[in-house]
């Protein structure tokens with residue numbers, strides 16, 4: 413069995429880890445030239461789905477490394493007024509609609525640094541991940557599948573997995589009718605040094621999973637801390653000798669989000685550099701009282717980037733043969749609930765288990781994949797609906813057409 417994975421994001425790498433560990437042939441092809449070639453975000457909230465996916469995939473020492481570099485925040489998501497007075501404090505599983513995790517006794521919340529997590533997921537995969545390889549299309553037949561890349565190269569395998577994110581080339585070919593929409597919401601992300609954040613933010617914002625302050629325009633300033641229990645470079649030296657992680661400092665990630673009309677036209681926004689985005693975000697919050705109005709200006713000037721938030725629209729995919737999908741490639745959502753990565757990691761764990769079970773039992777792979785996809789679309793699109801609902805309340809995101 414030779415599995416081709418397109419996309420070395422969180423979901424693709426998690427699947428590669430579990431297949432490689434079980435001795436299945438796997439190759440991963442990533443469009444970016446290097447892991448940190450593109451800004452993708454800072455703090456990630458992981459819940460029980462994400463943590464379980466990683467536990468299933470990673471060797472024990474790498475999972476220990478993941479735990480040592482993950483902040484265990486208080487389990488709350490807190491909503492403030494623009495004066496930073498606490499309005500509501502939700503248990504995060506109630507906010508993010510994962511109360512089934514509470515009922516099952518598995519509720520967990522971690523704040524992790526995306527780049528550190530990706531580095532951990534890459535450990536041990538150096539020989540199977542190829543960067544700078546963008547899939548253009550694939551050719552699928554009864555005797556296998558061929559991945560075709562932008563440099564003219566072709567790779568044959570038995571199964572191809574599209575883990576290539578929101579603008580998935582694999583999804584475009586596999587299910588060209590899959591609908592998606594502009595959510596109507598936009599966001600600017602940045603990062604504050606921890607000591608600066610301590611001066612400006614209420615103490616709960618440095619302890620909780622996530623804290624958001626919003627005004628009557630539904631403009632949101634959100635913050636989420638990453639305070640490493642062990643610094644990544646020291647944790648690697650102590651727990652996985654021979655492996656290295658890049659040195660990183662504690663920080664607080666920040667997001668300024670709301671309706672696109674507040675931000676101006678996308679074409680102009682795409683031309684702004686980090687400092688230009690910082691100025692725009694600061695201007696949007698300039699009517700707020702201090703210290704809220706000072707937060708953006710006090711952030712790291714080189715840390716800002718812009719995201720046009722898109723959402724998939726729940727649909728039903730045709731039955732798979734030897735091409736399947738996971739994560740944002742199927743169920744892209746706005747980050748309103750902080751669940752997209754968790755669902756991608758759940759998909760990776762479920763798909764890994766499906767492939768291994770089919771190989772061991774002799775079940776036809778297409779039947780096994782059909783079962784995986786039906787379940788993945790059920791829970792994945794449920795989270796898309798929940799995210800859109802929260803995004804509408806929080807940011808004025810447009811509702812899904814079927815809502």
Ligand SMILES: Cc1cc2nc3c(=O)[nH]c(=O)nc-3n(C[C@H](O)[C@H](O)[C@H](O)COP(=O)(O)OP(=O)(O)OC[C@H]3O[C@@H](n4cnc5c(N)ncnc54)[C@H](O)[C@@H]3O)c2cc1C
Pocket residue numbers: 418419420421422423424441442443444452453454455456457458545546547548575576577578579580581601719738739740741747749750751752753754755756
């Ligand atoms: C700013 C921000 C904050 C977020 N915060 C949270 C959070 O707190 N919690 C949470 O659960 N989720 C969060 N999300 C959502 C989460 O990041 C995604 O849901 C998650 O990364 C999806 O994982 P994935 O593996 O499906 O896709 P990705 O992580 O997007 O990986 C896809 C990979 O495929 C590569 N690729 C694309 N096209 C090709 C091609 N043609 N050929 C080869 N490679 C290709 C891409 O370069 C990329 O590396 C956030 C998202 C953003 C943008």
